[in-house]
Amino acid sequence: MDSTNLNHEQTEEVEFFKEIFREQKISFEKDKYPSLKSRKENLNTLKKMIIDNQDSIIDAINQDFKNRARQETITFEILPSVLTINYTLKHLKKWMAPQKRHVHLLFQPGSASIYYQPLGVVGVIVPWNYPLFLAMGPLIQAIAAGNKVMIKMSEFTPHFSLLLKSLIAQYFDKDQISVILGDAMIASEFTQLPFDHLLYTGSTNVGKKVMAAAANNLTPVTLELGGKSPAIVCAHSNIKDAAEKIAYGKQVNAGQTCVAPDYVFIHKDKVTEFVTHYINTIQAFYSNTVDNSDYTAIINQVQNNRLRHYIEDAKSKGATVTSILPEGAKIYIEPTLIQNVDDSMLIMQNEIFGPILPIIAFDDLDEVIEYINNRPRPLALYLFSNNANEQNKVIHETHSGGMCINETVLHVGVDSLPFGGIGGSGMGHYHGYEGFITFSKIKSVYKKSFINLMKFLYPPYSQNTFFYQILKKLFIK
Numbered sequence: 001m002d003s004t005n006l007n008h009e010q011t012e013e014v015e016f017f018k019e020i021f022r023e024q025k026i027s028f029e030k031d032k033y034p035s036l037k038s039r040k041e042n043l044n045t046l047k048k049m050i051i052d053n054q055d056s057i058i059d060a061i062n063q064d065f066k067n068r069a070r071q072e073t074i075t076f077e078i079l080p081s082v083l084t085i086n087y088t089l090k091h092l093k094k095w096m097a098p099q100k101r102h103v104h105l106l107f108q109p110g111s112a113s114i115y116y117q118p119l120g121v122v123g124v125i126v127p128w129n130y131p132l133f134l135a136m137g138p139l140i141q142a143i144a145a146g147n148k149v150m151i152k153m154s155e156f157t158p159h160f161s162l163l164l165k166s167l168i169a170q171y172f173d174k175d176q177i178s179v180i181l182g183d184a185m186i187a188s189e190f191t192q193l194p195f196d197h198l199l200y201t202g203s204t205n206v207g208k209k210v211m212a213a214a215a216n217n218l219t220p221v222t223l224e225l226g227g228k229s230p231a232i233v234c235a236h237s238n239i240k241d242a243a244e245k246i247a248y249g250k251q252v253n254a255g256q257t258c259v260a261p262d263y264v265f266i267h268k269d270k271v272t273e274f275v276t277h278y279i280n281t282i283q284a285f286y287s288n289t290v291d292n293s294d295y296t297a298i299i300n301q302v303q304n305n306r307l308r309h310y311i312e313d314a315k316s317k318g319a320t321v322t323s324i325l326p327e328g329a330k331i332y333i334e335p336t337l338i339q340n341v342d343d344s345m346l347i348m349q350n351e352i353f354g355p356i357l358p359i360i361a362f363d364d365l366d367e368v369i370e371y372i373n374n375r376p377r378p379l380a381l382y383l384f385s386n387n388a389n390e391q392n393k394v395i396h397e398t399h400s401g402g403m404c405i406n407e408t409v410l411h412v413g414v415d416s417l418p419f420g421g422i423g424g425s426g427m428g429h430y431h432g433y434e435g436f437i438t439f440s441k442i443k444s445v446y447k448k449s450f451i452n453l454m455k456f457l458y459p460p461y462s463q464n465t466f467f468y469q470i471l472k473k474l475f476i477k
Contacts (some may be wrong), residue, residue: 013181016297017193024178025148028147036093039143039144042143049170056075058078059181061073061157061160072296081136088436093139098445106471106475109448112463115442116145116440117440118439118441119145121195122198124142124151128156131160138435140435141436144436144439149176150179150195151389152186153180161181165179171325182227188209191209191210195214197221198221199222222438224259224426225261225418227376227379227424228262229262229266230382231381231382232382233246233264233384234365234390241384243280246384246408246410247281247405249408252296254297254332259379260409264358266359267361283325289335295332298354311356314341314345318340318342323336334358336355369398378401378425379403380403380411382405382407400472401421401422415431418431457471
């Protein structure tokens with residue numbers, strides 16, 4: 001991007017975060033391996049910041065969404081952030097400890113170890129849909145690994161972004177953690193900084209641009225992108241249970257979740273039963289979409305218009321559309337089922353990111369697997385089946401970033417599981433130990449004693465024929 005296209009305010013913001021980047025680099029050079037104690041202090045400070053300000057966090061996110069269910073912010077933003085910190089605090093000492101590795105007889109006497117070093121300055125680009133959790137997740141693992149962190153927040157959550165910037169500045173020095181605000185042009189400039197690692201969460205198309213910008217500095221990237229995550233409901237599963245769990249996974253945050261079930265395969269003999277239970281579940285969840293504090297709004301009118309366009313496009317191409325609740329205000333999209341879909345419809349070509357669920361009837365599980373495998377690999381896959389053979393078949397014959405069996409979305413909150421996509425849904429992992437590894441340099445260290453048996457293999461080789469014969473006889477076989 002050409003920096004000359006920036007206006008005066010944007011130019012000042014870019015110069016501001018470039019200076020912060022320099023300060024964080026200098027700070028890191030002064031303390032390249034923070035102690036366990038200092039890392040735990042940072043994590044506990046972050047935890048205190050979240051807990052002490054949770055009401056302000058909930059209110060700010062609610063303002064950005066025009067209506068975000070308070071309980072959803074607690075359950076999917078505040079709770080997992082605190083649990084992740086607690087899990088990290090419990091295991092950090094073990095993660096930081098050098099690991100001994102095997103040394104072959106040929107390299108004896110000696111020892112081999114793995115050391116985990118901080119990378120330096122880490123950049124994190126946060127989307128709008130879960131602005132706290134998707135900022136805290138990588139931040140927690142990055143500071144646990146001993147890094148400095150710069151966080152670029154989304155311009156679509158202005159109230160929360162400003163609040164987080166203020167809170168971070170209150171609890172941390174800017175050469176440790178800093179929050180950057182601004183629009184897409186600022187984000188583009190942000191990606192061009194020579195970070196030691198860059199983590200981006202968002203759309204696949206923007207992820208390609210982030211990776212291209214990072215390549216100019218050979219900055220390693222972690223991309224968490226999303227895509228179309230399928231659910232599969234097999235004939236012998238508990239259909240009522242499947243409908244309830246898929247409805248919950250779909251409706252949380254009004255479907256504005258990267259791992260929400262995007263579309264669902266249902267055995268042809270169970271479609272009617274599933275639809276009945278799904279509608280009953282939604283009606284039990286909500287009485288309406290107007291002035292209902294439990295029903296989260298679509299983030300803005302642009303996203304609302306996109307979703308309504310998908311519905312109208314499906315209708316125009318022969319789909320059966322069922323709106324489960326009365327249509328709400330302009331910022332709401334009512335829970336919607338779409339049947340008789342085909343690949344010509346926009347709703348089957350793009351990640352939905354809303355409370356709309358296409359249904360595809362199937363007869364043979366092999367056909368479902370083939371369908372999924374012929375498309376970009378999803379971030380999540382959900383299988384509802386009580387049959388071990390079906391479970392193993394889907395586990396081994398499909399690729400996805402993560403998978404739940406008889407559940408949706410909750411795998412993201414399991415602290416010990418890495419989170420990350422594959423192919424079009426992303427690359428790399430964070431959360432838990434894998435997050436610590438992502439933000440660490442794994443350094444191999446081989447330590448040799450003063451006894452040097454390798455000297456018998458040094459040149460001139462003509463004088464060492466006997467030892468090479470032993471080497472060949474003992475080890476090359």
